[in-house]
Amino acid sequence: MLYQAPPPPPPPSPAPAPGPATAPAGPLLRRSARIAAKEAAKKAARAEARAKAAAPNPPPPPPPHKSETELNIAEILRFRIDDVACEVCKEFGDQCEGDACYARYLRGPVRRFDRAVELREAGDMGLGLFLKDDLARPIRKQEMLGQYLGELVPASGRGSRIPNYTYAFDLGGVATVDAREFGNYTRFANHHCKPNVGVRMAMIGRRQTILLEANRDLYPGEQLFIHYGRSYFEGRRIFCLCDAISMPHMPK
């Protein structure tokens, strides 16, 4: 004959919430609500003690672990795609030195570009990003200009609630780079439907980055433009006023 274990006792019912918040808050009512809350807390504590006594082997507490956010950011920062070469060493996967490559990038192309740009008034567009007038040489087509930097927000957290505004860039669907509060000069690049600066995902020292690079040769004094994407305009219900087309238009 099969032995059948008796059914486990039903879990203690949750303590009733203290008095309704909508009740008129007279002194008497408040006091009775406090008494009810105390009673409920005592009842819950008794039920907890009973439950503890009934379980002889409580499961050990879970080991301390990193929060979901920390885990996600660690994953986002590391490229796990081995067929994407590092922009600095041109090596794939583990052949790239990682942080050493990233440090090399920070000492090289980025610093050069830091000194080449400045912020200026750009008419109706507010501030704009410009190449300095006294640039020693033009920026060559496909030259790396800089990294779009911002606060890294996992897509599963606050990132999913970030509206489509100027300073947010999607990082491969896993995170948003949000430059609203933290960022660098790249966030001041205005939109143009025929931008002279391209934006692309790249790997630098095994990190996912958003790189800006010259779409063509760029000359001293030029304003630098990127393409914000059509959804930016659709989300805000605005039209583009750039001079690629003579009238207000929706970017492609």
Ligand SMILES: [Zn+2]
């Ligand atoms: Zn590398």
Ligand SMILES: [Zn+2]
């Ligand atoms: Zn346009």
